[in-house]
Amino acid sequence: xxxxxxxxxxxxxxxxGCGKDFLNEKRETNQVIPSNIxxxxxxxxxxxxxxxxxAFRLVSIGSDEYIYPDDAWETLSPISYFYYKNGYxxxxxxxxxxxxxxxxNAYQVIMYANLALDIxxxxxxxxxxxxxxxxxxxxxxxxxxxxxxxxxxxCRPYVPATAKLDRAIPLRLDYDVAVSPQYGNLEDMYxxxxxxxxxxxxxxxxxxxNNYRPSRxxxxxxxxxxxxxxxxxxxxxxxxxxxxSVKKDLLDYNKISGSPSYPFDAMKKGMKNSEILFYCQSxxxxxxxxxxxxxxxxxxYEQNDLRKALFFKNGRRFYGSYAxxxxxxxxALDEVVLIRAEAYLKKGxxxxxxxxxxxxxxxxxxxGDFGSIASDENSLRExxxxxxxxxxxxxxxxxxxxxxxxxxxxxxxxxxxxxxxKTYSLLPDDARWVWQWPDSEKNY
Numbered sequence: 001x002x003x004x005x006x007x008x009x010x011x012x013x014x015x016x017g018c019g020k021d022f023l024n025e026k027r028e029t030n031q032v033i034p035s036n037i038x039x040x041x042x043x044x045x046x047x048x049x050x051x052x053x054x055a056f057r058l059v060s061i062g063s064d065e066y067i068y069p070d071d072a073w074e075t076l077s078p079i080s081y082f083y084y085k086n087g088y089x090x091x092x093x094x095x096x097x098x099x100x101x102x103x104x105n106a107y108q109v110i111m112y113a114n115l116a117l118d119i120x121x122x123x124x125x126x127x128x129x130x131x132x133x134x135x136x137x138x139x140x141x142x143x144x145x146x147x148x149x150x151x152x153x154x155c156r157p158y159v160p161a162t163a164k165l166d167r168a169i170p171l172r173l174d175y176d177v178a179v180s181p182q183y184g185n186l187e188d189m190y191x192x193x194x195x196x197x198x199x200x201x202x203x204x205x206x207x208x209x210n211n212y213r214p215s216r217x218x219x220x221x222x223x224x225x226x227x228x229x230x231x232x233x234x235x236x237x238x239x240x241x242x243x244x245s246v247k248k249d250l251l252d253y254n255k256i257s258g259s260p261s262y263p264f265d266a267m268k269k270g271m272k273n274s275e276i277l278f279y280c281q282s283x284x285x286x287x288x289x290x291x292x293x294x295x296x297x298x299x300x301y302e303q304n305d306l307r308k309a310l311f312f313k314n315g316r317r318f319y320g321s322y323a324x325x326x327x328x329x330x331x332a333l334d335e336v337v338l339i340r341a342e343a344y345l346k347k348g349x350x351x352x353x354x355x356x357x358x359x360x361x362x363x364x365x366x367x368g369d370f371g372s373i374a375s376d377e378n379s380l381r382e383x384x385x386x387x388x389x390x391x392x393x394x395x396x397x398x399x400x401x402x403x404x405x406x407x408x409x410x411x412x413x414x415x416x417x418x419x420x421x422k423t424y425s426l427l428p429d430d431a432r433w434v435w436q437w438p439d440s441e442k443n444y
Contacts, residue, residue, distance in 0.1 A: 034118070037135065040116050040119040040122075043116045044142065045212075049112055054105070055103070055106040055146065056149060056282045057284060058102050059398075059435075060399070064415050066292060067291065068088055068419065069292065070420065072290035073290075073420065090415075102149070103441075110142075110172055111177075112139075113142040114143065116135055116136075119132060133203040134203065134205065140203070141214035143196055155169060156433075157403040158190055159407060163190065168183070171183075190226070198219075198223070201219040210271060214278055220239040221331040224336060227239065233343050236339055237343035240337075247277075262321070275322075275334060280328075280329050281327055281328055281329060288317065288327075293312055300386060300390055302365075304367075305364060305365055305366075318394055337356050345381060358370070358373060360387065412427075
């Protein structure tokens with residue numbers, strides 16, 4: 001505790017605001033006081049900042065995974081919950097001039113990570129060399145993950161043909177906010193995120209002391225996710241295989257009790273969940289307390305599928321988060337299995353894709369009884385897509401998946417909602433698939 005109290009004053013002025021004011025607030029160098037290995041690790045172990053305010057709220061609010069009944073949407077406070085109320089209908093002005101939590105939170109993580117990377121100025125000795133490398137790897141991972149989260153909300157999806165032209169969010173690679181950020185294109189940003197993750201993987205241990213800290217495997221998991229979104233299937237397969245060659249301990253849902261209100265809460269916010277590779281969460285109180293799962297999604301769970309009872313209760317509300325009463329937005333083995341299955345299929349290996357699906361479903365169906373899985377390519381592709389929706393429900397991945405599908409132009413997804421007696425639609429080519437930047441950043 002003494003270390004954490006020691007670090008907080010030096011970081012306070014970095015994070016007092018956001019937008020242009022946040023990025024341009026000038027630091028006082030005499031307040032930056034981390035001076036040894038333990039100080040730098042304490043910065044990254046601040047779980048409130050690094051793990052518990054992930055920037056997935058907007059992409060969860062905007063996705064098609066839940067419904068606000070008209071009366072529930074009407075009663076959302078326009079003062080406390082404007083973010084949710086406006087975001088639900090993809091309003092032209094979501095923030096109403098107020099601070100943007102996802103933007104603020106991600107840049108706060110980036111500032112902490114950049115501050116921790118200053119550890120390079122320390123000269124390690126033989127006794128602390130591994131810790132010195134580990135801290136750098138953790139910081140690089142945190143920075144990369146924060147930029148990835150910002151890209152899903154505030155940038156266009158990655159398309160190789162246009163990535164050099166598409167705008168990226170500001171890149172801050174120094175904790176000194178007097179240093180101007182870099183304003184580049186989306187390709188440069190993704191290249192930086194990938195290079196950070198590759199360097200992180202080279203510095204981190206295979207597994208971490210706990211899943212609130214990044215590891216080599218969590219770096220691989222994020223790389224696999226990113227390469228999947230970029231349609232770079234060789235690399236998506238490579239990094240998912242690197243993980244599953246050493247760790248395959250999925251939770252067996254047959255052994256999870258459905259009695260608690262939140263069935264996975266007993267795992268102490270993920271600390272005791274062997275499936276999690278990296279733990280982070282975001283807050284979504286109105287969605288959990290007022291939102292209900294759509295009938296289409298609920299019907300997609302078969303009778304023997306244990307996820308239906310574990311995930312949804314009390315009028316179709318979601319209780320199955322790996323973070324208990326809030327949303328889990330981290331990286332876990334079940335997603336990696338699905339990425340590898342999809343990569344195998346893309347590489348013309350349907351039997352291996354089927355094996356991965358069977359491995360996952362054997363841990364999700366009552367007594368492993370999931371029936372038969374068709375082996376033809378089209379059926380497997382549909383099943384993998386369906387399982388992503390069911391398995392990764394409210395993890396923050398659905399928005400990116402829809403955006404990716406809408407790029408094809410063949411079977412784009414239109415979202416439609418009823419609220420306040422009106423119908424709102426989000427067409428596949430709508431500009432609102434990219435969330436607005438904060439008002440203070442719109443001139444860039």
